[in-house]
Structures are given as C-alpha cells and as structure tokens.
Amino acid sequence: MRLNQHILVIRNSTTRLLAVALFCHLAATPLDAQWTKSVQFDDNDMAQDLDEALTFQKYPTYYQYLEMMEGFAAAYPDICRLDTIGYSVGDRLLLALKISDQVDEDEEEASFLYSSTMHGDEIVGFVLLLRLTDTLLKGYGQDAEITKLVNNLQIWINPLANPDGCYSWDNNLSMENARRVNLFNVDLNRDFPEATHGDADDSTGREPETRYMMSFMKEKEFTMAANCHSGAEVVNYPWDGKSAPHVDEDWYRFISREYADEAMAVDPDYMFGWPENGITNGWDWYEALGTRQDYVNNYLGGREVTLELSYDYQLASSELERHWNINERSLLNYMSQCLYGIRGKVTGQETGDPIRARIFVENHDSAYSVVHSSATHGDYYRLIKEGIYDLVFSAPGYLNDTIPGVTVTDYQATLLNIQLEPFGLSVPVQEAPVFRIYPNPAVHTFMVEPENVPHGEMELSLHALDGRMIYHKFHSYHGSGIELSTKQMEPGIYLLRCTIGSLSEVQRLMVIKP
Ligand SMILES: [Zn+2]
Numbered sequence: 001m002r003l004n005q006h007i008l009v010i011r012n013s014t015t016r017l018l019a020v021a022l023f024c025h026l027a028a029t030p031l032d033a034q035w036t037k038s039v040q041f042d043d044n045d046m047a048q049d050l051d052e053a054l055t056f057q058k059y060p061t062y063y064q065y066l067e068m069m070e071g072f073a074a075a076y077p078d079i080c081r082l083d084t085i086g087y088s089v090g091d092r093l094l095l096a097l098k099i100s101d102q103v104d105e106d107e108e109e110a111s112f113l114y115s116s117t118m119h120g121d122e123i124v125g126f127v128l129l130l131r132l133t134d135t136l137l138k139g140y141g142q143d144a145e146i147t148k149l150v151n152n153l154q155i156w157i158n159p160l161a162n163p164d165g166c167y168s169w170d171n172n173l174s175m176e177n178a179r180r181v182n183l184f185n186v187d188l189n190r191d192f193p194e195a196t197h198g199d200a201d202d203s204t205g206r207e208p209e210t211r212y213m214m215s216f217m218k219e220k221e222f223t224m225a226a227n228c229h230s231g232a233e234v235v236n237y238p239w240d241g242k243s244a245p246h247v248d249e250d251w252y253r254f255i256s257r258e259y260a261d262e263a264m265a266v267d268p269d270y271m272f273g274w275p276e277n278g279i280t281n282g283w284d285w286y287e288a289l290g291t292r293q294d295y296v297n298n299y300l301g302g303r304e305v306t307l308e309l310s311y312d313y314q315l316a317s318s319e320l321e322r323h324w325n326i327n328e329r330s331l332l333n334y335m336s337q338c339l340y341g342i343r344g345k346v347t348g349q350e351t352g353d354p355i356r357a358r359i360f361v362e363n364h365d366s367a368y369s370v371v372h373s374s375a376t377h378g379d380y381y382r383l384i385k386e387g388i389y390d391l392v393f394s395a396p397g398y399l400n401d402t403i404p405g406v407t408v409t410d411y412q413a414t415l416l417n418i419q420l421e422p423f424g425l426s427v428p429v430q431e432a433p434v435f436r437i438y439p440n441p442a443v444h445t446f447m448v449e450p451e452n453v454p455h456g457e458m459e460l461s462l463h464a465l466d467g468r469m470i471y472h473k474f475h476s477y478h479g480s481g482i483e484l485s486t487k488q489m490e491p492g493i494y495l496l497r498c499t500i501g502s503l504s505e506v507q508r509l510m511v512i513k514p
Contacts, residue, residue, distance in 0.1 A: 041314035043174055056131040056324065058317045059123060062092065062172035065160065068130060069095050076137045079103050079150055085158065086212025089183035090170075092163035094212055099136050099155040107154060108345070108377040111220045112338045113304075114331070115158040116228035118188045118209070118292065120165015121178035124315040124323055125228025125307065129159040131324055132331055149335050156220060162188055162209060178314060182207055189229075190288065192295035195368070196241050201299045213292070217300060221374065223381040224338040225304040227292055230315065232308040233271045233278065235259045240282035240291040240306075247369045248303075251385040253279065254410070255337050256305060262330040270326050282306070298368045303383055341383035342408060344416040346373040346393060354378030355420055357395040362402075364389060386410040392469065393418045399495065399506070400469040402461060421506070423467045423495070434505035435481070435498040441510035442486050449481030450500055459499040460484075462509070465492070486511045 046060075047053035050067050053060040060068060073082040081103045085094040100107060114132065116125030136155065139146035149155065160166060168177035181187050184207060191210040193199035203211040217225075237252035246252060260271045260278025271278025275285065282288065296304035310323060346357040356375040359382055373380035382391075390404045398420035408414050435450045435458070450458055455478040462471035470489070475482045494509045 041316065042176055045314075045317035046174055054134075056127055056134070057320055059127060059175055059320075060130070061174070062163065062167045065130075066093065066095075069097060069159075072097055072133055072137060076140075079140055080133075080137055085216045087208060088162070088164045089208055090164040092167070094158070094161065094163070094209060096156050096158040096216070097133055099133070099150055099157065100153065101151045106376060108379045109152055109154050110223040110338050110343070110379075110381045111154040111156065112335055113156045113158065113217070113220070113222045113225035114228070114335075115161050115213075115225065117159070117166055118161035118227065119180045119229055119231075119313075120162040120168070120182070121175075121180050121313045122228075122230035123166060123175055123178065123313070124230055124310045124320065126159050126166065127320050128309065128324055128327055128331070129157050129228065132328075133157050133159070135328070145332060145336070148339075149332070152339055153335065154220075155335065156222070161213065175314060182209055189227075189292055190290040192290050192292050193299060194241055194290045195294065195298040196289065214295075217296065217302070222296070222300070222302045222304075223371075224335075224383065225296060225302055226307050226334060227304060228307045228309055230308060230310045230313050233311060234275065234285075234308045235271075235279045236282045236285060236293070236306040236308060237279065238282060238297045238305075239294055240288040241294050243283050245281070246297065247364055247366050248384060249281070251383060252303075252305065254385055255334065258337070259307070259330040259334055262333055263326050266326045266329070267322070301369075301371045337383065338381070340411055340413050341381060342389075342391070342406060342414045342416055343379070343381045344418060346378045346380060346395070346418045346420060348398070349419040349421045355395045355398065357393045357398075357418070357420065360392045360394070362390040362392055384408055391416070393420060394467060394469075395420055396467070397423055399423050399463050399467050399497065400461070402469065402472050404474075423463075423465075433507075434500060434503045435507070437496060437507055437509050440508075441512045443512060443514065444487075445483050445485050446509065447481050447483050448496070448498060450477065450498070453500050453503075454479055456500060458482075459497075461497045463495045463497070465495070470494075486513075 045058060047058035047064055050064050052058050053064040053068060069082055073080045079099055079101060081098045083096050083098060085096050088094060114129050116129050117123055136146055136150060140150045141147055162182055164183040165179045165181055166175055168179055186207050188207060188209050191207050193201055203214045235256035237256050238246045256279035263270050293304045293306050296302040309327060346355045347353060348355055354377050357373045359371050359380055371380055371382050386408050389406050390402060391406050392400055392402045394400045401418055401420055406414060406416060433451055435448055438447050440446060448460060457474055457476050459474050461469055463469050489511045491511050491513045495506050496509045497506045
C-alpha cells in the first residue's frame with residue numbers, strides 16, 4: 001500500500017472560492033470518494049419529456065435516453081447507426097452510436113471512442129456526449145471541421161457505460177439515487193485486466209459491463225478514446241497503476257494540455273490550479289488498478305485518457321449549459337488529434353493485399369505501445385509527439401522493412417505507405433544484379449560490392465530466415481564496396497538486401513563456421 005500526499009486546490013463551483021487542503025489518502029481509496037456530494041440533485045434536474053431532454057439542459061430518463069439514441073440514428077441514417085454493445089447486470093442496454101460518412105462499412109479510417117458514466121453517479125459526461133452527438137450530426141456538411149472529422153474517422157459514442165448505476169436499481173425515471181458501482185456493487189473502473197498483476201487479456205469472471213466493453217473495444221481496435229468521469233476537473237493520462245512513464249508521455253501531456261487549455265480559454269477557473277492546471281499523470285494523483293484507461297493502453301495498442309469533467313458528481317442540471325460551452329472545443333480538438341501522427345497502409349509487394357503488420361518505433365516503443373495495421377485494409381495509425389523516428393514494419397512471411405528518419409510534426413499527418421516483400425528461400429536473380437557477395441559461403445568476413453555504380457551510398461539489411469532483421473545500416477562506399485564480419489552470426493542461411501538509389505535486391509548469404 002502506498003501513501004500519497006497532495007496539496008489540492010478545491011474550488012467551490014458556486015462561490016468560486018479557493019480553498020487549499022492537505023490530502024492524505026491510501027492507494028485503495030476510490031478516486032472520487034475524496035470529494036463529497038455537494039449539490040442537491042432531485043427530480044427537477046430530470047427532463048419532463050423527450051423535447052426537454054433534447055435541449056440538453058436536463059438529464060434524460062432511461063426511456064428518453066433510448067429514444068434519443070434511436071432518434072439520432074433514424075434522423076441521420078446516412079451517417080449514424082445505433083449498435084448494442086451488450087447488456088448490464090440489470091438487463092439495461094449498453095449502447096453505442098457510430099458516426100461516419102459511410103456508416104455501414106468498415107472503412108479504411110481510424111476508429112475513435114468517447115464513453116461516459118461507467119461510474120453511474122458521474123453524469124455530466126453522459127449529457128455532454130449526447131449533445132456532442134447532436135452537434136456532430138447537425139454540423140455534418142455545414143461545419144468544415146465537423147465534416148472533416150465525420151469523413152475521416154469512424155466515431156463511436158457510448159454515453160452511458162453503467163446504466164444500472166446511473167438509474168439506481170429499478171428507477172428508470174430518476175438519477176437521484178445514482179451509484180458509482182454496477183448492480184453487483186463492483187466498481188467497473190477497477191474491473192479490467194491489470195498488467196502490473198500479470199493478468200491475461202481475459203474477460204472470464206469479470207462483470208458483464210466489462211466483458212461487453214472489452215470485446216467491443218477489441219473488435220473496433222480504437223486508435224484513440226476518452227472516458228468521461230466526475231469528481232475533479234482534470235485530464236488524467238496513463239498510467240493509473242504504475243509509476244514508470246508511458247513511452248509516449250510527451251504526447252499524452254501534449255494532448256492533455258491542449259484539452260485543458262481550450263477549456264480554460266473559455267473559463268479560466270475551470271481545471272484551474274491543481275495539479276498542473278488541468279492535467280495529471282494518473283499515478284501522480286493516486287494509484288488505481290484495473291482501470292479501463294490502463295487496459296486500453298497496455299493490452300489493446302489504443303490511446304485512452306480519463307476526462308474528469310466536474311467536481312460535483314451529480315452536477316446540477318443548471319450547470320449543463322456552462323459545462324458544454326467549456327468543453328465543446330476541447331472535445332472536438334481531442335478527436336482531431338486522432339487524424340495526426342504517422343499513418344498509412346501496409347500491403348504485399350506483389351499482390352497489393354493488405355497485411356496485418358507490426359509497426360515498431362526503434363529506440364522508443366515498448367511492447368504495449370506498438371501498433372498494428374488492420375488485417376482488413378492494412379491501414380495503421382501511430383500517434384506520436386513531433387520528432388524524427390525510425391520505424392520497423394514486420395509481418396510473418398515478409399521481410400522486415402525499416403524506414404529511417406520519419407519526420408512527424410504536431411497537428412499534421414505523416415503519410416507512409418509500405419509494401420512488404422514476401423519472404424522466400426528462392427531469391428530470383430535479376431538480369432543485372434545490383435550487388436555481389438563474396439566469398440559466399442562466408443567464414444569470417446564477406447564483401448558486399450555494388451555492381452555498375454562505382455561509388456555512393458548503399459543501404460544494407462540482413463535478415464534471418466524468419467524475416468527478423470539482424471543488421472541494418474547505411475554505408476558510403478568507393479569502388480570496392482564494404483567488408484562485413486560474420487562474428488555475431490550463427491552458421492546458416494541469411495538474406496541480404498542491398499538498396500542503391502532506386503535499385504534494390506535481395507541475395508542469399510551462407511555463413512559457415514569451421
Ligand atoms: Zn469516476
């Protein structure tokens with residue numbers, strides 16, 4: 001168990017008074033239990049009918065919520081579709097809307113997820129995501145930014161991840177007795193596989209809400225996601241369950257800062273003060289195990305943060321308009337980040353077929369941060385802070401391909417399409433060979449000598465027979481080529497690729513050790 005001490009600046013949202021408190025809390029303390037329920041929430045905060053719910057100034061009943069979700073899909077059938085993720089313990093629906101330009105197809109586009117209220121009493125995100133849905137649908141074809149998002153992303157919105165907690169047992173008409181947990185009293189944001197415990201990516205024995213969410217997120221392979229909560233005003237980025245920074249912590253800080261800055265531009269008091277004007281590393285706040293954010297980042301190759309959108313859990317309905325105005329820009333900008341970074345398509349060199357490849361950023365990636373291209377289209381999305389990176393593309397049955405010096409700029413996409421060469425023992429001999437290897441078989445050393453190009457630069461990569469790259473370097477040469485040692489090589493057959501300008505060729509090399 002770990003003891004944390006933080007200086008917290010608590011803002012009373014009504015009087016705007018600032019108070020400073022010294023907080024001591026144990027690692028096991030639920031996040032939001034540190035904050036008291038400070039508002040009077042009653043049935044006056046609930047919408048009287050569907051029309052009032054659609055003003056987004058009141059909270060919907062469960063039935064109004066279902067009507068709103070069906071209504072969005074019915075009113076915008078070309079760009080909106082309603083899907084059922086699954087069912088809660090109490091048999092309520094876990095719903096998600098897909099918003100995209102070709103909504104019935106699995107497109108060659110990144111997938112994005114907004115989700116809210118997995119803690120049933122943290123309700124502001126629920127209404128904000130319904131209003132965001134309305135804004136996206138109405139803005140499509142009208143607003144350039146929204147049109148771009150809908151055209152280029154597959155957007156999924158799950159406004160209510162814990163309906164049993166939100167509508168408390170058997171009352172579908174009120175959130176007055178909303179609870180954090182699900183019907184089995186389980187905190188769903190502690191119910192996901194935990195990497196620091198060595199958990200397998202297995203939903204067996206977990207709550208139904210968790211099991212359905214896990215399979216939904218795996219199937220959709222979300223590039224980016226956010227999970228809306230209440231109890232603070234802060235963007236909480238990975239990790240919740242370990243102190244070591246995420247390899248992309250600079251990117252997480254960048255996108256979190258952008259979210260908080262846009263919100264503070266509308267209301268300087270919002271997200272003000274603790275801990276870093278609206279952003280925090282989860283672990284630096286307090287340790288939490290089994291969170292959805294950590295699951296997505298550890299197991300799924302996705303990028304998810306937790307958005308804490310109000311100090312009050314059951315935020316008064318009179319505050320909904322203000323919270324929308326503060327968060328609207330941030331919510332849209334956050335989605336736009338999903339369009340940047342390195343993206344492209346991986347296909348087979350001869351067939352052009354899409355390939356599910358592993359995309360590894362050298363001297364940067366860890367096992368959890370690696371992304372893959374999709375099997376259906378070969379498209380991939382590697383969100384990363386601006387810089388210069390070397391990428392290695394690998395797939396079973398293909399030779400690795402290393403692309404050095406890939407430049408990434410913030411707020412821009414770097415397009416990088418890759419054609420992988422099938423790996424095979426029979427290496428065709430070209431009519432005019434690019435290079436020759438001698439002696440071959442090699443014992444201690446061998447020469448790589450370019451043909452017909454007397455001097456310049458050549459790129460050499462040496463692969464084991466399973467496609468694994470064991471050597472990669474650029475060499476300048478003059479006349480005689482360059483000499484390499486077999487010292488680090490086991491006896492066997494290797495494939496050597498030599499690229500000079502636009503010419504490239506693979507030849508077999510045998511290494512023998514007397
Ligand atoms: Zn929460």
